[in-house]
Amino acid sequence: MNYDTIKEEIKDIDITLPPPQEEPERQYYFIKKLQHWMELKKEEKGRELTCCVNTFGCQMNARDSEKIIGILMTIGYKVVEDEDADLVIFNTCTVRENANLKVYGRLGQLKKIKNKNPEMITMLCGCMMQEESVVEKIKKSYRNVDIIFGTHNIFKFAELLSMKVLDRAESKKMIIDVWKDTTEIVEELPVERKYHFKSGVNIMFGCNNFCSYCIVPYVRGRERSREPEDIIAEIECLVKDGVVEVMLLGQNVNSYGKNLENPISFTELLRRVEKIEGLKRIRFMTSHPKDLSDELIEVMAKSKKICKQMHLPLQSGSSRLLKIMNRHYDKEQYLTLVDKLRAAIPDIGISTDIIVGFPNETEEQFQDTLSLYEECEYDLAYTFIYSPREGTPAAKMQDNVPFEQKQDRLERLNEVVKEKALKQNQRFLNQIVDVLVDGPSKRDETMMTGYTAHQKLINFKGRKEDIGKIVPVKVTEVKTWALKGEQVD
Ligand code: SAH
Numbered sequence: 055m056n057y058d059t060i061k062e063e064i065k066d067i068d069i070t071l072p073p074p075q076e077e078p079e080r081q082y083y084f085i086k087k088l089q090h091w092m093e094l095k096k097e098e099k100g101r102e103l104t105c106c107v108n109t110f111g112c113q114m115n116a117r118d119s120e121k122i123i124g125i126l127m128t129i130g131y132k133v134v135e136d137e138d139a140d141l142v143i144f145n146t147c148t149v150r151e152n153a154n155l156k157v158y159g160r161l162g163q164l165k166k167i168k169n170k171n172p173e174m175i176t177m178l179c180g181c182m183m184q185e186e187s188v189v190e191k192i193k194k195s196y197r198n199v200d201i202i203f204g205t206h207n208i209f210k211f212a213e214l215l216s217m218k219v220l221d222r223a224e225s226k227k228m229i230i231d232v233w234k235d236t237t238e239i240v241e242e243l244p245v246e247r248k249y250h251f252k253s254g255v256n257i258m259f260g261c262n263n264f265c266s267y268c269i270v271p272y273v274r275g276r277e278r279s280r281e282p283e284d285i286i287a288e289i290e291c292l293v294k295d296g297v298v299e300v301m302l303l304g305q306n307v308n309s310y311g312k313n314l315e316n317p318i319s320f321t322e323l324l325r326r327v328e329k330i331e332g333l334k335r336i337r338f339m340t341s342h343p344k345d346l347s348d349e350l351i352e353v354m355a356k357s358k359k360i361c362k363q364m365h366l367p368l369q370s371g372s373s374r375l376l377k378i379m380n381r382h383y384d385k386e387q388y389l390t391l392v393d394k395l396r397a398a399i400p401d402i403g404i405s406t407d408i409i410v411g412f413p414n415e416t417e418e419q420f421q422d423t424l425s426l427y428e429e430c431e432y433d434l435a436y437t438f439i440y441s442p443r444e445g446t447p448a449a450k451m452q453d454n455v456p457f458e459q460k461q462d463r464l465e466r467l468n469e470v471v472k473e474k475a476l477k478q479n480q481r482f483l484n485q486i487v488d489v490l491v492d493g494p495s496k497r498d499e500t501m502m503t504g505y506t507a508h509q510k511l512i513n514f515k516g517r518k519e520d521i522g523k524i525v526p527v528k529v530t531e532v533k534t535w536a537l538k539g540e541q542v543d
């Protein structure tokens with residue numbers, strides 16, 4: 055179903071009856087109730103009501119926010135960037151301590167805004183809310199938050215908001231609805247995309263890997279795959295709606311489909327997605343090295359649509375640390391994978407994630423990471439200082455590495471990352487590359503910006519009429535984090 059069909063379905067709902075039990079019809083019911091409420095509010099205030107959704111964290115959260123915005127817009131809210139809105143939502147991340155601190159900082163500011171505008175509704179959701187200690191802290195120190203929900207019940211957004219604005223008994227309380235886990239996947243709710251021509255598509259939720267440092271399996275629950283038919287139907291709808299590029303999203307896409315009643319592999323899913331007419335580019339993330347199959351490499355090599363680019367998190371170049379991290383591969387196995395990828399797809403671009411300063415990481419182990427980084431010829435890396443997360447096995451480990459040393463390692467690693475990024479970008483100099491045009495560059499309105507198939511950011515002299523199209527661009531200059539070019543005919 056596309057957005058318009060969903061809107062039609064909502065129109066047909068009878069709100070004089072009690073709410074239906076089944077989903078998503080139950081949510082359509084609450085959306086319709088809120089649409090009525092919104093009309094009255096608009097009249098009362100003599101203006102539109104605004105909402106602001108602030109997203110932290112990864113692509114999973116970004117996609118979740120698009121779902122929340124879809125529901126908000128269907129209700130009748132106007133989306134704004136400013137936190138001085140009638141409804142403000144923080145979709146939070148907790149993967150590292152910094153992510154947490156950022157949210158608390160913003161919450162402090164929000165408190166001040168809300169003191170001036172007591173009618174404002176504030177909501178918190180996302181991964182941080184899955185932690186009991188966080189919810190306790192908010193209950194104590196941020197009492198004017200209205201609604202807290204988690205990662206498993208975003209689909210219930212309209213119902214929760216109805217409780218707040220339509221149910222007198224609930225309206226004075228802080229509404230908290232956080233589920234520990236779920237097996238439910240609710241399809242067919244409105245989604246509002248950030249770009250009309252490209253979109254993320256969830257193919258699975260949760261994670262079963264329990265890397266020893268990582269909190270994601272605790273806050274996103276067990277791995278659940280969507281039915282392939284639902285995924286294909288969603289992409290077909292998106293393509294009809296103008297989308298030419300999709301990013302298939304999952305914490306470990308290579309284990310897609312294993313837990314379905316009729317199991318199917320990720321490569322089989324890719325084959326089916328590839329057949330969708332009108333779709334031009336397919337990306338996916340994240341690939342866990344332990345599950346990356348030869349079959350996937352073969353499918354990528356043959357495909358005309360799958361971009362020749364892979365995000366393959368390494369985490370550490372030390373086999374000893376990889377074992378303690380519970381990653382299920384060692385340095386040699388990782389290198390073999392990279393060799394296989396490069397043999398099958400010579401111009402592939404590989405990016406990665408690396409953690410430095412894991413508990414008791416020795417200088418020698420860090421050197422292993424540096425030398426593996428050199429050897430793999432990466433395009434790009436996201437690098438992090440290890441951050442202990444409550445409830446994970448690594449958080450209980452003694453740690454003898456001083457923070458300054460961790461910072462120093464991060465800086466040394468980032469130097470190599472920078473050097474390699476520039477070196478890898480140089481292979482595109484004077485080449486003509488295909489670019490999906492995002493829009494005018496923020497820094498310079500006369501330039502357009504977009505991404506190449508290799509996921510390289512490029513700023514170029516182009517045309518506004520080509521936004522959303524894939525156009526040929528000649529690379530005229532190469533920088534560390536971006537390319538520069540001119541559109542050619
Ligand atoms: N599912 C993806 C990654 C999700 S989290 C994968 O397996 O690759 C994104 C990245 O955050 C991870 O790859 C890791 O490098 C980093 N990360 C996760 N937990 C961390 C922690 N406790 N401290 C520092 N970095 C962490």
Ligand code: SF4
Pocket residue numbers: 261262263264265268269270271305306342
């Ligand atoms: Fe975290 Fe590991 Fe799962 Fe990635 S695979 S989300 S790093 S537990």
Ligand code: F3S
Pocket residue numbers: 110111112113114115146147148149181182270273274
């Ligand atoms: Fe953060 Fe949750 Fe993503 S913890 S990185 S938003 S899965």
